[in-house]
Amino acid sequence: MTKRNYATVNPCVMCQPMGSALAFKGIEDTMVLYHGSQGCSTYMRLHLAHHFREPVDIASSSLSEKGAVYGGRESLKKGLRNVINRYNPKVIGVATTCLAETIGDDVPAIIREFKEEEGIGEDPKKDIIIIPVSTPSYGESHVSGYIKALDAVVRKFTEKPEEEGSVKIPNGKLNLIPVESLSPADVRELKEILEFIAGDYIFLPDISETFDAPLRDNLPKIAPGGTPLSEIADMSNSLASLGLGIVSKNLALEYLENSCCVPGQSVPIPIGLSNTDRFFTELARVLGCAIPEKYQKERGRLLDAMVDVHKYLYGVKAAVYGDPDLVFSLTTFMLELGMKPVLIATGSKSRDFGTKIRQIVEEIRPDLEPVILDGIDFDSLNDAVNECSPEILIGNSNGKYIAKARDIPLVRVGLPIHDRVGAQRILTVGYRGSLELLDRITNTILEATDTFTAPVQAEPTAYARGTEEECTEGTQ
Numbered sequence: 001m002t003k004r005n006y007a008t009v010n011p012c013v014m015c016q017p018m019g020s021a022l023a024f025k026g027i028e029d030t031m032v033l034y035h036g037s038q039g040c041s042t043y044m045r046l047h048l049a050h051h052f053r054e055p056v057d058i059a060s061s062s063l064s065e066k067g068a069v070y071g072g073r074e075s076l077k078k079g080l081r082n083v084i085n086r087y088n089p090k091v092i093g094v095a096t097t098c099l100a101e102t103i104g105d106d107v108p109a110i111i112r113e114f115k116e117e118e119g120i121g122e123d124p125k126k127d128i129i130i131i132p133v134s135t136p137s138y139g140e141s142h143v144s145g146y147i148k149a150l151d152a153v154v155r156k157f158t159e160k161p162e163e164e165g166s167v168k169i170p171n172g173k174l175n176l177i178p179v180e181s182l183s184p185a186d187v188r189e190l191k192e193i194l195e196f197i198a199g200d201y202i203f204l205p206d207i208s209e210t211f212d213a214p215l216r217d218n219l220p221k222i223a224p225g226g227t228p229l230s231e232i233a234d235m236s237n238s239l240a241s242l243g244l245g246i247v248s249k250n251l252a253l254e255y256l257e258n259s260c261c262v263p264g265q266s267v268p269i270p271i272g273l274s275n276t277d278r279f280f281t282e283l284a285r286v287l288g289c290a291i292p293e294k295y296q297k298e299r300g301r302l303l304d305a306m307v308d309v310h311k312y313l314y315g316v317k318a319a320v321y322g323d324p325d326l327v328f329s330l331t332t333f334m335l336e337l338g339m340k341p342v343l344i345a346t347g348s349k350s351r352d353f354g355t356k357i358r359q360i361v362e363e364i365r366p367d368l369e370p371v372i373l374d375g376i377d378f379d380s381l382n383d384a385v386n387e388c389s390p391e392i393l394i395g396n397s398n399g400k401y402i403a404k405a406r407d408i409p410l411v412r413v414g415l416p417i418h419d420r421v422g423a424q425r426i427l428t429v430g431y432r433g434s435l436e437l438l439d440r441i442t443n444t445i446l447e448a449t450d451t452f453t454a455p456v457q458a459e460p461t462a463y464a465r466g467t468e469e470e471c472t473e474g475t476q
């Protein structure tokens with residue numbers, strides 16, 4: 001579809017280390033340090049702070065020209081010492097950036113050396129845990145950075161010394177491990193559902209407080225909240241793991257299944273009717289309970305709204321873009337609503353993306369033949385939009401220039417949303433979230449076309465100021 005493939009122009013993904021920050025920031029008392037040049041951490045701090053409207057501290061080993069030539073060993077050790085002195089964290093996530101990977105620093109070895117020098121052991125109860133993740137941006141995107149960081153965290157906290165063997169003390173809990181696309185409001189909604197149905201659960205990573213904190217008098221150095229470390233260590237004793245997202249791999253869930261014998265199952269992000277049904281059905285199956293009446297009523301309300309808005313949404317041509325799993329769930333919902341997704345795209349390189357999207361289109365609307373693209377940049381997306389002529393865009397705020405150029409509306413979903421406030425409060429998951437999204441899409445279309453009020457609206461002239469005689473009529 002794209003006519004230019006000489007270079008990436010305006011990427012439709014974010015840097016791989018940024019994904020690791022999204023995961024690490026959902027863990028109790030954790031600080032992130034990027035091993036690389038300072039600009040990487042500045043850019044990613046700003047990017048996340050503009051989206052979540054929260055201060056986002058990310059340290060940097062600040063590699064200089066000298067470090068680039070002779071290696072970043074000393075810079076990384078100095079960075080770690082500074083982070084420990086200033087933040088006193090329980091965990092430090094060390095993610096590499098392009099420069100550190102290009103010069104070939106052996107980060108795990110440097111960390112081992114640093115711990116020996118500083119007398120830091122491996123006991124999470126008294127020692128600082130340092131977790132390295134390899135995240136060069138020229139390899140993959142924020143999606144894989146998030147997946148790798150979660151995997152590294154789970155491995156670190158659940159691995160047991162050989163002498164302890166693999167004795168399990170079942171805790172009866174359910175692990176919930178979502179993909180990277182959720183907002184703090186989504187996490188709060190999912191936690192409320194789990195609280196109501198499961199009672200005991202472990203949610204990893206929990207960004208509900210860390211990326212959307214209440215105003216405090218004294219700003220803590222590390223935002224309170226996140227998944228407690230003791231709970232992460234307990235994930236290997238859980239009843240089962242439920243992953244949210246079926247396009248991207250869930251390495252943490254796979255590790256728990258293969259190495260800790262915790263059965264795992266992934267379902268799509270619960271956006272829309274069928275995806276939310278699958279989520280609740282899987283919850284009920286794992287926990288051996290019925291779906292509570294409260295959620296059956298919410299489902300009924302969503303269905304009612306879908307019937308109400310069908311006449312406005314049916315056949316509306318849409319383009320949707322963003323992270324693979326978010327796009328999958330949004331596409332499913334649009335198909336259920338009778339919309340016509342003509343262009344479905346992600347900036348991530350993903351072989352499974354096209355397969356999964358084709359499957360769901362075949363299942364719900366086999367008559368449609370949307371253009372499906374992965375690994376695209378915004379330049380290619382622009383070309384594709386010009387060819388497919390959608391009437392609405394659904395995706396992050398970086399698509400606003402395409403929307404403006406074509407004079408079509410954009411419904412902002414996903415990350416980043418930099419040109420509006422409230423991204424951290426956007427709810428899209430569950431029956432309630434789907435209902436809110438449905439209202440947003442419908443009202444955006446109505447605003448753009450004015451079809452809702454047109455048949456009954458009085459002519460604007462009816463409000464024109466009358467003559468003096470008319471105005472005084474009836475006052476005598």
Ligand code: SF4
Pocket residue numbers: 015016017036039040043097098099136137138
């Ligand atoms: S692309 Fe690489 S060098 Fe550039 S900001 Fe991202 S991690 Fe840093």
